[in-house]
Amino acid sequence: MADVTLEVQRANAAIDDMVKANTDMVNALTELLSQLGPLKASFSGQTATVYTDFQNQANAAIETMNSQFGMGAQSLKEMVDGQVAGDKRGSGMF
Numbered sequence: 001m002a003d004v005t006l007e008v009q010r011a012n013a014a015i016d017d018m019v020k021a022n023t024d025m026v027n028a029l030t031e032l033l034s035q036l037g038p039l040k041a042s043f044s045g046q047t048a049t050v051y052t053d054f055q056n057q058a059n060a061a062i063e064t065m066n067s068q069f070g071m072g073a074q075s076l077k078e079m080v081d082g083q084v085a086g087d088k089r090g091s092g093m094f
Helices: 008-042 045-091
Strands: none
Touching: 008 045
16 A cells, blocks of 8 residues: 655645635735726616626625635645544554
8 A cells, every 4th residue: 555645734835825815816806896896887888787797797706716715625624634633543553
């Protein structure tokens, strides 16, 4: 059987990087919506419709990213924690 090595610090750093990337993307979309908000009053006709669609899609993307990245980060953390706990249990057998 092959040896498996988990570098806990690197795994935790990867999780932190993933959370930061999500935060950066959400913040960028939120900032974009915030900057475009004052212009919304000047939109009419098709432009207003397209902007509303964009705004709805951006808000849906923010919700999806927060949900999916949150679940992904939690799953990875549980995998790392499970591996560490298993190693501790296994080392106690010898």
